[in-house]
Amino acid sequence: MPARPSDCRRSRSPARYDSYKVLDQTVSHGTYRSGRWNHRPFQSLLLRARYGTAFKVPTLSDEFQGLSGFYDFVPDFANCARLGFGPADIGNCPAPYDNTQYFGQQSGNPKLQPxxxxxxxxxxxWAPLGNLSVNVDYLHxxxxxxxNTQSALTLSTNDYLCDIGTLDANSPTCQEVRERITRGxxxxxxxxxxxxxxxTPKVNVSNEQVNAISAAASYVQDIGAWGRLTFAVSYSDVLKHTRRAFPEDPVLDLLRSPFFSTDFKSKANGSITWTPNEQWAGTVYVNRYGRSPNNVAATTNDYSAPSAGKLPAWILYNASVTYKPTTKLGLSLLVNNVFNKxxxxxxxxxxxxxxxxxxxxYNVNGRAMYLEAKYKFGAN
Known part of the structure; x- marks a missing residue:
């Protein structure tokens, strides 16, 4: 087993250097951070910024998983296209090309880099009031x-894109496809x-960049003999998400390439908690997942294709009630997806x-209810 640091490191001191061995290969890496910069121009406003580096060691299974085999099915997009059936019409492609059985093999890769x-x-x-706080951050x-283990579906799709000329036949992606897919x-x-x-062995993906904005606010309202209400909201929005699988490949804009990413661009949530006294508390949560590409957009990688588009936002409600008969014991009833959406x-x-x-x-789990008991041992 190789000597190594733990699987994830982020420099907590100003600088750090780690070195570990994988078989006969020595892998070293340094990380550093500038620390958090804070400046308060006046009492209610705090400006903050930070910069740092990080690295993560590939897992043992990523590096040393043995060759394994399996049988599965994948659409043969290239042959279906030659028969006149594009990815959006794959259901009408004749057998066996609509769902071709293949023998798959995958393994780890000891040459993976951190x-x-x-x-x-x-x-x-910003805290203009004692019971109100707002924060906004821009992250990169x-x-x-x-x-990443490239999926068979991705390889078959890339094979199709190479075959029709969308991707250069001599590009690293197309060369990779020819190495990994064996045809009779x-x-x-x-x-x-x-x-x-x-x-499909494990490989290092060259680069991924994400820019996002995150915002949150909280407000506490005293309602006298009725206790207090606590309001909280948060919002995040991905402004940029790009990926390049190989250095020579073009940069993929994942926000506009639905085949390569169907992630939600934005997410928001909010909650209202009523605390009438020290024993009881009830909370209603709402989670909003933003729009995502529909199946046609994802399979064609083209929002302008017939029937392509985006699905509406998905909104779920959760609720919980907590009762504390003692300071150490808490009993809770939690309901996820209250309206079975x-x-x-x-x-x-x-x-x-x-x-x-x-x-x-998405999931189709529907409504779920849980009973929970928590007991704190030791001193309060």
Missing amino acids: ITAKVWSYGFV WDISNEV ASTTPGLLGQIQTIY MPPLDRSYPGTSGSPYNDQN
Whole structure:
């Protein structure tokens, strides 16, 4: 087993240097931070900023997982396109190309480098009243060498994009596709051989950058004999999210490339907590997940394609009630998804789809209720 620091490090002292061995390879990396800069121009306003670096060691499984095999199915987008069926019409592509069975292989990679990052942020905290606080921050992450196992679906799609010329056949991505997808001999004029094996080892992704804004506010209102109300809201919005899989590849704008990322651009939540006394408290939460691309937009990577678009926001409500019969014991009833709200309906999925929703973004768990007891041992 290689000697190594813990899996995630961020310099807590002004500077840090770590070195570890992976087989016969020595991997070293230094990190530093400037510390948080704070300036208070007047009592109610605090300006703040920080800068630092970080690195994360690839996990043991990422580095040393043995070669494993499995059977699975993947659409053969390249052959379907040659038959006249694009990614959005894959459900009508004839067998076996609509869902080709292949033998998959994956493994770790002991040559993986650490994931590194440069992180900086700046913002302010404003408290104009004793019971009101507002904070806003602008954040930037520049991440390099991310570990990723490229999915068979991504490889098949890239194979299609290379075949139709959207990606340069000599680009690193297309060369990678040819190395990882093995096809049999072609038996039909005009078509490629059928996919037989797909190999997906762990690799370092070259670069990812994210710019985001985060804001939050809290307000406490005393309501006399009725106790107090606490209001809290927060909001985050991704302003930029780019990724480059290989240094020679073009930078992908993930906010405008729905095939490569269907993440929510924005998220917001709010809560109201009523505390009538020291024993009882009740809270209502609302979580809003922003718009995301529908299936056609995600499979074609084109918002202008017929039926492509974005799904509406998904709003969920949770609630909880807590009772403390003693200072050490707390009893709670929690209800998630109070109104049993399902994901937004996506009519762009084909009727042959097993899951007519994006399970990377949404779930169909429905309403869930929990009873919880917490007891604090020791002194108060």
